[in-house]
Amino acid sequence: RWAREVALPAIEQAIQDNDLYRNLVPAFYLAEQAERYIPKDPKLAELFGQVSLNINVLTDPPGAGVYVKEYATPEAEWAYLGVTPLEQLRMPIGFFRWKLEKEGYETVLAAESTWGGPAQPGDMPATPRGNDLVRVLDREGELPEGMVRISADFLPEEEGGDFFIGRYEVTNREYKAFLDAGGYRSREYWKHPFVAEGRELTWEEAMAELVDQTGLPGPSTWMGGDFPRGQEEYPVSGVSWYEAAAYAEYRGMSLPASPHWGSARGYARPMIRVFQYGGGALLSPFSNFNSPGPVPVGSLPSLTPFGTFDMPGNVREWCWNETPNGRVIRGGAWDDNVYEFGNTRQAPAMDRSPKNGLRLAYYPDLAAVPAAVFQPMLVPLTDLRDFYTEPTVPDAIYQVYKEQFAYDEMDLNARVEYRGESAGGWIREKVSFDAAYGGERVPAHLFLPANTPPPYQTVIYFPGSASTWGDWSEDIESYYEYSMFLSFLVTSGRAVLYPVYKGTFERSDPALRAIHAGNGSRAYAEYLVQLVKDFRRSVDYLQTRPDIDSRRLAYYGMSWGGPLGAIIPAVEERIQASVLLGGYLPYTPARQPRPEADPFTYVSRVEAPTLMLNGRYDANLEHGIKPMFGLLGTPPEHKRLILYETDHIPPRSEYIKETLAWLDKYLGPVGR
Secondary structure, eight states: IIIIIHHHHHHHHHHHHOOOSSSOHHHHHHHHHHTTTTTOOOHHHHHHHHEEEEEEEEEEEEOOOEEEEETTTSSSEEEEEEEOEEEEEEEEESSSEEEEOOBBOOOOOOESSSEEEESTTTTOOOOOOOEEEEEEETTTTTTOOOOEOOOOOGGGGGGGGGGEEEOOOOOOHHHHHHHHHHTTGGGGGSSSSSSEEEEEEOHHHHHHHHBBTTBBBBTTTTTTOOOTTTTTTSSSOOHHHHHHHHHHTTTTTOOOOOHHHHHHTTTHHHHEEEEEIIIITTGGGGGGGSSSOOOTTSSSOOTTTSSOOOBBBSSEEEEEEEETTEEESSOOOTTOOGGGGGGEEEETTTTTOTEEEEOOOEEGGGGGGGGGGGGGGGGGOOOOOTTTSSSOOEEEEEHHHHHHHHHOOOOOEEEEEEEEEEEEEEEEEEEEEOOOSSOEEEEEEEESSSSSSEEEEEEEEOGGGGGGTOOSSSGGGGGIIIIIIIIHHHHTTEEEEEEEOTTTTOOHHHHHHHTTTSSOOHHHHHHHHHHHHHHHHHHHHHHHHTEEEEEEEEEEGGGTTTGGGHHHHHHHHHOOOEEEEEOOOSSSSSOOOOOOHHHHHHHEEEEOEEEEEETTTTTTIIIIIHHHHHHHSSSSGGEEEEEESSSSSOOOHHHHHHHHHHHHHHHHHHOO
């Protein structure tokens, strides 16, 4: 009776509630319990088919012990499954950490889902298929020290054969051995001409730049020729590309080619390829993002598919490939957005930011590696949009496009669903109101300052795309975007409204995730209309609140919200100021939206004072960022573009300072 009346309905509900095969492990274990009582029940057999898959676990050579645990519980004990080959092994649908052990061979760690993914990133299979775990074991002592194998079986043909990459980032202790061995004096390790700001430096000029805080040779984060006390196992940081390349030469290795770094992070594996999981939902809780600084290598359980750690976050890692402004750097650092794990960025080769570190690669037969993987990247693209010559739509057509964001006057039916004091020193309210479409409700989180009397100036936030990966917004204060990008506004005396836009958090939808970045489809244009209407209804709501000064409202867009800063302030005239982090116009024809959804159509109609904060080494700079600023309809004296020596998002201390100054200027100092 328990199996049929309790377990089976609970399993069915779990399947119904499951989001994109994220985790059916609890339902699987419940089905296993029910199987003890009703082993031949046809309904249970049907449900097993929905919560489990049969996979093979294979090793070369065979005979390895196989251990497993859920990815989300790295502290759990390993469960023993048997010895390879394991064929048609029934496993729950979910994500797992794997360990393969064989006497005389190096232990292999892996992270893999039990289901196989789609052909393209962001797509999902209608029916999941089993994802076999296949790995090569290396004899003890034959594997390059501290490295893991990336088998050619997991590489595109154009990337060549097997190669090896560091399990961890290079540590201060390891780099100190290079310095102590005379690494900064031995020219044999420095194989490349030094170039800074377009000028080639002499050896003496370059060495005069490559010094620590006391003027001695070494990383910029060191003092007196040594790393900070107690940080032996921290990743070395504050190194230029030239220092990273020289260290690799000293070790008889190489910096990884950027395509190989991407393969090593597992971009083609289901848990990474499907963007809902990679970096955003699955790895980020175990990675060093949104923290005060780096942590010892391997101290966080950020295991990637092939057994590496700290590829997401901690420090950025130099890659071999040249770029128009320097060299490729990947992975993001401790204070970056989580999606930097997947982005290919650039920095000047002489850049010695405290965020810059390295991870080594080893190529057994370098001559056999296709030259294409070492070729320059992020090179200037051809056939790009030229916004300065491209005609925009006439005013009459623009008015038609603008009307798509309008709606009939209607009741908000607003409710305050929660109100409470926060440990952060503010009051948080969870509110909701009717959307302007489809009979839906728009939840929103309103943060009110405790140190300023009402009525409050209010900043309405439009988030980065990571909001589309979240499941629920109830713990919004612990979500990194609030702590990183918003909390300073509240503590400085302004209110913040964070709407749960269509397609984000509890309003997420797999179909919307696939189109949220923007393309030429009509579906995206329709989705954009809903996003903008959500914002406008948020303004409607704020106007009903006596504790909000509706004459002093600002738009604040970060990353995804940056390009929308060319649209929302154009059609929503109740905005008095705008701040954009990472804003740009989409400039590749392949990603060009339809004209009614194209930021280019609206940017010249923006009149609100606008502050743009961007990185000088953002790949969008020349073709998307500068044109957006130049074409803003805001009078020249009321718009400003500030570029920082970073890539996508500026340093936190800088955007806090400039944002507060901009709001003081155009909304007035708080409390007045």
